[in-house]
Amino acid sequence: MTDEDFMSIALKEAKKASLHDEVPIGAVLVDPKSGRIVTKAHNKSEHTSDATAHAEVLVIRKACQKLKAKRLWGLDLYVTLEPCTMCAAAISFARIRRLVFGAEDIKGGAVINGVKFYEQQTCHHRPEITAGICREECGHILKDFFKQKR
DSSP, rough: OOOHHHHHHHHHHHHHHTTTSSSSOOOEEETTTTTTTEEEEEEEEEEEOOOOHHHHHHHHHHHHHHHHOOOOTTTTEEEEEEEOOOHHHHHHHTTEEEEEEEOOTTOOSSSSTTTGGGGGTSSSOOEEEOOOOOHHHHHHHHHHHHHHOO
């Protein structure tokens, strides 16, 4: 499968979030060697009353439990929006090999915008970054969601 195929699966997760009145962000964790999806998740902050229930954090938690490991060496994370600082840190702590995201987040992103977490000297692990996969579709789902809120 291609980056676009895995991002399409992350977009399906984002659409699930939107159906539950959550900010539509989806994430998929993949083993690139086998092409197998390890786990997937979408935002659940509103539903769980948990500010940390971002798609990236949830997918990392699920994978760690499933694999009985605190490090996710060699795995790739696909997420529809550029991760925030909290999620960028979680990705680093989990030692994810590669981060692939769709839309940039100029206000809240922390990878190529904002604090640029992986460029900081205090960052212990820097994943390989691929930005802009399915950028338009990833951006539209968020714009449509917030347009409905106004």
